[in-house]
Amino acid sequence: MIASLWQYVLAGIVAGAIYALIAAGFVLIYQVTGLINFAQGEFAMVGAMTAASLAATGMPPLAAAGIAVLAAALVGALCYLLAIRPARAATGVTLIFITLGLDVALRGAGLFVWGTNPYALEAFSRGRAITIFGGVLQPQALWVLGTDLLVFAALYLFFRYTYAGTAVRAAVANPPIASTFGIPLRTFAFWSFIAAAAIGGLGGVMVAPITQATYEMGLALGLAGFVAAVLGGLDSLPGALLGGFVLGIVQKVAGGLLSTGWEEGIGFLILVLVLVLRPQGLLGRAARRA
């Protein structure tokens, strides 16, 4: 019993690491634009499917992964330029619907390009599974956790130490003042989509060897990603990381103890509880008016 519980926790940590990457994308876009991007999960789908289909042609996995992340970033840029920017005068609910439309359109595009069959992607490294206190961790799990470490460290360094990062923080804190200082909010919005898409694509690439890649994987990943983001606090990157792990562990434990069908359900029950009891999330600042 305890042993299998521990195994669920390990599985949850790996899943949570993926959720954290997608959640980071949500947070980036929300911080800069105040927008909840319902299409976030599809960036992961684009990343996973591109990597898996390229690898299927014989390309080395790491090269395929690199191209996949670029492809996801490109898709992110196009989403912003074609759908978000032309509607910038729109109000909150309209923008929600637009990102919803993006989600649906990207999933449909994935279906056109890749069809309904799942693609497999080889793990990035061979080697034996690692045993931690009797629990088993596949080598791919280390890639996933390593990616998290790199991505979140890079985000931290960017926001802490670069001029652009400081400018973004200023712009988020006080948009009117920031624009009088010549901080280009619209450029930031553009780049936030690119960064969010690249990070989401990376998450997709990392998860593909674990779950396989299908055109419809983005929905579940995206939903889990924003449960994690809301859980941690929509405006907090550390919150995204924490929220991802909490959600992953809760899901896998609940799935293991109840039934796998509840994996998703439990996440959403948590989401609703958080929205009602603590809308700013675990690490978020006092609620921005949403």
Place this chain on the structure above:
Amino acid sequence: MTASAPSATVLDVRGVTMRFGGVVALEDVGFAARGGEVLGVMGPNGAGKTTLFNVISGVQRPTRGEVALGGVRLTGRSVDRVAALGVTRTFQTPVMFRGLTVRESLAVALAAHESGGAYPPGPERGLLACGLGMRGRRRADAALAERADALLAGTALASMGDRPTETLAFGEERILELARALAVRPAVLLLDEPLSGLNPDEIQDVLDAVRAARADGIAVLLVEHAVGELLSVADRVVVLDHGRTIAQGTPAQVAADPVVIDAYIGDELE
């Protein structure tokens, strides 16, 4: 402070303190307003006037203190309950009901007043009666429209009942908002800078409406930057500065009070 028989007091503000984090917006503010008087609320920018209105109308809950109307505690009730009990207000920026005409906007107010205080409202005005198009409901709605027109007839908006609110000029928005507030026949009317942005004719209209409301026995609380107009219409004045009451009295007393002059000039020099 003017002595008054307790029975004549309509609105009672007692020891209201409002803090936002470390910032004190109101500190131990207290006063009473009687029906049939205009109480001016003065003070430089940031003195806490709008916060005071928010506390009285239930938009914000004070950190300490309470507001009561005719002995009934208002503090802790929602904005619509406070309104149903007889306190209504206007806003610095008029709140328009986009999508409705001028007449319909007034009808909303009249319908709300019709059910005012009765919670839940009777079946004759509920969702079912409206959706089923019951004859009683339809007749009552037609009567509301007629009453709305009658109210409009006395204002600068006469014959503008069919105009969508989107087409109104700023001054017309202010006048519609005031008409809406009067339509619910409040005991207390809070007016937040009702004169700003108006032309001289419109200012006269609003001041006339304020005097008419006073004659009807309404307690009017008036926040206004145009000090001359405020002193001309007010019966008594409360002066706030940095969240504290620094003076209370008749317009003449307040206008001559060195503390008040100091607060205004001091703030203008800053």
Place this chain on the structure above:
Amino acid sequence: MKLSSQAYGPIGLLLAALVAAVVWVLPSSYTGLLTLIGLYGLVALGLNLFMGYAGQVSLGQAAFVGVGAYTSAALAVKTGLTPWLGTVAGALAAALVAYVLSFVALRLRENLLALATLALGIVINVVFNEWEFIGGSSGLKDIPGFALGGYVFDQRAYAVLAWLLFALGIWFAGNLVRSSFGRALIAISAGELGAQALGVDGERLRRQTFVLSAIYAGVAGAVYASVFSYIDPTSFGFVLSVNFVLMSVIGGIRSLWGALVGAAFVVVLGQVLRTVVPAVLPNARGEFQQFFFGVILIAILIWLPKGITSRLSEARRA
């Protein structure tokens, strides 16, 4: 006689009569599409009241359709209750679920309300999946159809029933939006604080409208279950909720006829795409029409944010 587009009830009946006439000459596959348009139109109508008039957002409307469908179907399969009463039960069940959820969801606005309704919709779908009593993931089959006296409904009768229900729905909604209730709803969504300051109880209005939209969805779901005689959890998932939003937005969220226009648009376009696209792209499989739906949703929101019907009525006014 001139019928204004505001004569919701009479025009609705007229359309139902028209449907009753054409189903005799229409191939049966088209009859099925007409039924779907009527039922989806009813759901979109409820959604328009909640989104367009009350100014809220729901990404979980398919779940209420599911509650109505499962309630009626389970009662019919397990107890033999007639679908007529099953539809009433389905509407009541959807209303009850919406009423309870409203205490959670309606405390939130915009972004967070969208998330909460989406989440609740998915949780309800998980319940459908995990509750073995109602068939779990394999759903319910052999759901009895409607009958009137000795006459068992065929596809033609269902099309007429669907459009009659839509006529009833739009008549009620039309009365509502032109009454003091509808005006108060618009006032609350346009200027919440301003309306509250007059004594309008916005929370109560929003809750009632939410429950009403769930009733519309529940009725449509209950009929849907009998029309197809088979339901499973995938019939009522997130994708369907998004399609309801699409119907609302295409027709214009503050237009009652827009709900029907949007439903017709989505149903017909979906059918056309399923016919045409595989002929051009033999590889196209699955729910590929969603791609076009997504693109159209974005395009409408950018260029016609008030929906197709807004352009029509502007043209008429000019």
